[in-house]
Amino acid sequence: MVEGASVPGGESLLFLTDEQLRKAIEAMFFAYRGFTSDPDRILENYAYGRAHHRAIHFIHRSPGTTVNNLLHILGVTKQSLNRVLRTLIADGLVESRVGERDKRERHLFLTDEGEKLEAELSEAQRTRMRAAFRAAGPDSVAGFKQVLEAMMDPEQRRQYKSLMEKST
Template sequence: MPEGAHAHVQSGESLLFLTDEQLRKGIEAMFFAYRGFTADPDRILEEYGYGRAHHRALHFIHRSPGTTVNNLLAILGVTKQSLNRVLRTLIVDGLVESRVGKRDKRERHLFLTEAGDALERKLSDAQRARMRAAYRAAGPEAVAGFRQVLEAMMEPELRRHFKRLKDSGS
């Protein structure tokens, strides 16, 4: 085994035996990173009187145009009542369009309007800029490791949703 590879394996193995203090630092880093990740979109959302639930709905409707309300419920893990409040606001404000299903008239399919698409782009541009800067600073190995850690933390059902989105390639 090359000398550098041995050192890499040793450092990787040492990560399998993290102390509570090291885990606490990781948890705290995640809290503060999340605050940074959501800060820019929060400021934009505030201008509209919206919250993070609106952002999440816009994001996932953008990622899967025509998604059903039930699919969005499964992805977001919120109550039907909570999601309906968010969707009602987005529809009334002209950001989301709800269409009756062609095969099943009980289904509602969700699409962003032009205005909804513009707001979603503004929100995601802010987050992409922050992610791009962080990824560049950390380097490709750290990025790959970060993604592995995030996926390993996901509940199995959410990992399936994530995989479907990732595999859709859009």
């Protein structure tokens, strides 16, 4: 939808009231809760949290990514990422390999067991997203993507676009 275009009901997107924005924020909270609820149930079986899920997701997305790159993508502290990675490595879901060119680098890969867990987590989220997108329709899907990208900080948007380019 074009910036400033009217939505059903005649409300202009450029002039949303604080109340309309509050409702959108609350919808985002509830949608996020729904989006994470399916993987959360799966992660409970492993005593893992969302940080483990995010690490698994991005290691799967970029096999061989470095710890430093994962730190950059996730925007977490080295200490918190190391805690998550230690658990995933000890449980046999992630493998850490020393870099061939730079021995100080550690490259991360999912093991077969890690790939199985990633597939289960992703399928749960794809199922929910697919149903929501079908219910909303193609115009809404395109608008949703635009809103999400507009909410990203410039550096996050750059990382996101770089990741999207790798998948095409």
